[in-house]
Amino acid sequence: MMINSNHSSINILYKSGSKGYAMIPKWLKSTLLALLLVNVCFAQSVTPRIKLNQLGFYPNAPKVAIVTGDISANNFYITSTNLRDTFFTGTLSAEKKSAYSTTKTRTADFSSLTKKGSFVVLVNGIGHSYVFEVGDDANKQAAVSTIKGYYFQRASMPLEEKYAGKWHRSAGHPDDVIYIHPSAATKERPEGTVISSPGGWYDAGDYNKYIVNSGITMGTILSAYEDFPDYFKLVNTNIPESGNAVPDVLDEAIYNLRWMLTMQDPNDGGVYNKCTNASFDGMVMPGVTKAPRYVVQKGTGATLDFAAVTAQAGRILSNYKRQLPGLSDSCIKAARKAWAWALLNPALEYNQGTMNQTFKPAVVTGGYGDRSFNDEWFWAASELYLTTKENTFYEVVKQQMKDDVNLPGWGSVGMMGYYSFLRFNKELPAAIRDSVAKMKDRIMSIANGYIEKVPANAFATVMGQSARDFNWGGNSNAGNQGILLIKAYLLSGDKKYIDYAVTNLDYLLGRNATGYCFVTGLGSKSPIFPHHRQSTADGVVEPVPGLLAGGPNAAMQDKCKYEFTETETAYSDTDCSYASNEIAINWNAPIVYLANAVEALKGQVGYVSKK
Numbered sequence: 001m002m003i004n005s006n007h008s009s010i011n012i013l014y015k016s017g018s019k020g021y022a023m024i025p026k027w028l029k030s031t032l033l034a035l036l037l038v039n040v041c042f043a044q045s046v047t048p049r050i051k052l053n054q055l056g057f058y059p060n061a062p063k064v065a066i067v068t069g070d071i072s073a074n075n076f077y078i079t080s081t082n083l084r085d086t087f088f089t090g091t092l093s094a095e096k097k098s099a100y101s102t103t104k105t106r107t108a109d110f111s112s113l114t115k116k117g118s119f120v121v122l123v124n125g126i127g128h129s130y131v132f133e134v135g136d137d138a139n140k141q142a143a144v145s146t147i148k149g150y151y152f153q154r155a156s157m158p159l160e161e162k163y164a165g166k167w168h169r170s171a172g173h174p175d176d177v178i179y180i181h182p183s184a185a186t187k188e189r190p191e192g193t194v195i196s197s198p199g200g201w202y203d204a205g206d207y208n209k210y211i212v213n214s215g216i217t218m219g220t221i222l223s224a225y226e227d228f229p230d231y232f233k234l235v236n237t238n239i240p241e242s243g244n245a246v247p248d249v250l251d252e253a254i255y256n257l258r259w260m261l262t263m264q265d266p267n268d269g270g271v272y273n274k275c276t277n278a279s280f281d282g283m284v285m286p287g288v289t290k291a292p293r294y295v296v297q298k299g300t301g302a303t304l305d306f307a308a309v310t311a312q313a314g315r316i317l318s319n320y321k322r323q324l325p326g327l328s329d330s331c332i333k334a335a336r337k338a339w340a341w342a343l344l345n346p347a348l349e350y351n352q353g354t355m356n357q358t359f360k361p362a363v364v365t366g367g368y369g370d371r372s373f374n375d376e377w378f379w380a381a382s383e384l385y386l387t388t389k390e391n392t393f394y395e396v397v398k399q400q401m402k403d404d405v406n407l408p409g410w411g412s413v414g415m416m417g418y419y420s421f422l423r424f425n426k427e428l429p430a431a432i433r434d435s436v437a438k439m440k441d442r443i444m445s446i447a448n449g450y451i452e453k454v455p456a457n458a459f460a461t462v463m464g465q466s467a468r469d470f471n472w473g474g475n476s477n478a479g480n481q482g483i484l485l486i487k488a489y490l491l492s493g494d495k496k497y498i499d500y501a502v503t504n505l506d507y508l509l510g511r512n513a514t515g516y517c518f519v520t521g522l523g524s525k526s527p528i529f530p531h532h533r534q535s536t537a538d539g540v541v542e543p544v545p546g547l548l549a550g551g552p553n554a555a556m557q558d559k560c561k562y563e564f565t566e567t568e569t570a571y572s573d574t575d576c577s578y579a580s581n582e583i584a585i586n587w588n589a590p591i592v593y594l595a596n597a598v599e600a601l602k603g604q605v606g607y608v609s610k611k
């Protein structure tokens, strides 16, 4: 229903009925209208002070915008994009002071607006928000474009215009001549031996490929598929493999999986930490520099992450044996071999500093150096057990299981094992279901802890309840908290957990203290200058789309120029800022999971009417 309101003079002119309008002489009408338009546009122009999911909302889902700063008005309006028609009038909440910046906020809750269309939030004296949609596909663009982001990270193949649009480019690093770095030399593969390690995704803004970071990334994406296989059958990302008999999200993951398989030494099963230059390339297009590439030292973290991913992939791909002959079996074989190597090398750390004291050339690219391997043992044992059902793996699950497991990250993968066990809980033997019950309790207790703290949060999100959320790549925390809440929904069937997961999707897409929608190419205000070599060097104004910026990082290690510097605003949309504005495969994966899970569940939880 349309509600008449008096929030804007232009509205009065149009809405007060033909009588009032007709009383004004014709010559005056046009002058007045012009004047009023100038006035309205001035007083009610778009403002960054209204923060919201810049894509929009589902008709029957919660809808919240956050208005920041000093506000004298008490009402807000949801209007048409030309501000003429008002569809909802609401009252702003009491003011809240943010815990991690000087920002003051008031909440505009318009959840009961169910009308579909394009709208803005209007607050008198402040202005109006960016245009957002209410519709059945509110987060679909985020869901699809963040998967497509991985296609743009592919090494060793040209990105053709029909898939990559204006971001098409040549193949980049062929990676068919990779030297065994002295740190990785063995009898069978002495220093300087050449191997081939093509394909895979570039890690981030840089052009190197790291197994540890691929591990958590692949685990997250494969888990999204395993949780919602039917949904993913319908997701088309327009990649070269689209239209084959495998879902696009799996085709994309397989591109990286095949690279991962090249990183295992077939002689002993150990896995190299990375395939890398000795030092980072300049801000040039992929493949411009011809610096030698190396595989560097094997490690327990890399090898167990590899075992977990290949075990999980082997399980998933056993349903695609006809389409992908041999791949599932090769993965499981590789996982077992990696496991065997790890048993002989149970805690071989990758310490780049120490390595560089012994071996030349010194390697100064990303370290991903982990020191504790309990969580990697647990994750690898979990995936191997779930794939093979062999008790030896379950013995290790029992030994390594901890009950204080927290959100996943590249150096902390225990929760990945929890997630996989819980996915298959119903199929497990009774004795095992008891330990799985403890995993469920842990997840529910973290989820409930998040929910309790939302009312105190100035943006009414789960993200940003602790200063620790704003670290390097902090936006992945928002995504990972969202995933945990989705799991809580899947475990409990209680819809409120999805509502809270959506607060974090809203956070990433604009409802945050910076006001940025953090995915390139989405929304009205998103990063233009990510620390991403291709985006900087390709001569295209818009950055490569579908990539999530790291986000506010209070430590600002890069010492670049920051537009804002408080804990929750320490974000700089400059290509200098690798500490807040880089993109990375492990940060994209949680938003891939979250956005796609919400799209997959939107009918089940009643956000949209079921078709």
Ligand code: 9MR
Binding pocket: 203, 204, 205, 206, 365, 366, 367, 368, 472, 473, 578, 582, 583, 584
């Ligand atoms: O994501 C990594 C972050 O947790 C570390 O604090 C940081 C510094 O070691 O490195 C980040 O990873 C970078 C990697 O080392 C190289 N590629 C780009 C990654 C994102 O900045």
